[in-house]
Amino acid sequence: MAQTNRDQVHPRAKDDRKTVDELLAAAANDYNLTELARLRIRYRGFPGAQDIQRDLERALQNWNLTEEELFERTREIHSRGRVERKDAGDREDWF
Numbered sequence: 001m002a003q004t005n006r007d008q009v010h011p012r013a014k015d016d017r018k019t020v021d022e023l024l025a026a027a028a029n030d031y032n033l034t035e036l037a038r039l040r041i042r043y044r045g046f047p048g049a050q051d052i053q054r055d056l057e058r059a060l061q062n063w064n065l066t067e068e069e070l071f072e073r074t075r076e077i078h079s080r081g082r083v084e085r086k087d088a089g090d091r092e093d094w095f
Contacts, residue, residue, distance in 0.1 A: 006048075007047065007050055008047050008048035010042075010043070010049045012042070016042070016049075017052060019035055019039065020039065020055045020056060021055075023035060023036055023039075023056075024055060024058060024062065028065070030077050030083060031083060031084060033070060033073055033074050036056065036060070036063075036070060037070050037071055039052070039056055040067060043056065
């Protein structure tokens with residue numbers, strides 16, 4: 001029996017796509033850095049969502065960062081306290 005190479009669809013992909021598109025057009029501020037790090041962790045090793053994973057890599061490149069530099073910066077951001085949300089009504093899964 002032939003095996004298919006279908007990508008799995010991540011349950012958060014639709015909402016995450018919007019965030020990724022925003023990151024690609026945005027500057028590397030504290031909020032955006034933490035969003036990128038959060039999504040890098042979420043999609044690490046996920047067998048699908050190749051478009052999202054590719055665009056997360058592109059955002060890193062746009063900001064001239066390696067993944068380790070991103071995580072180093074976000075650890076420092078989180079050590080200062082809670083990361084501010086974009087809008088008061090935002091409900092993210094990491095708060």
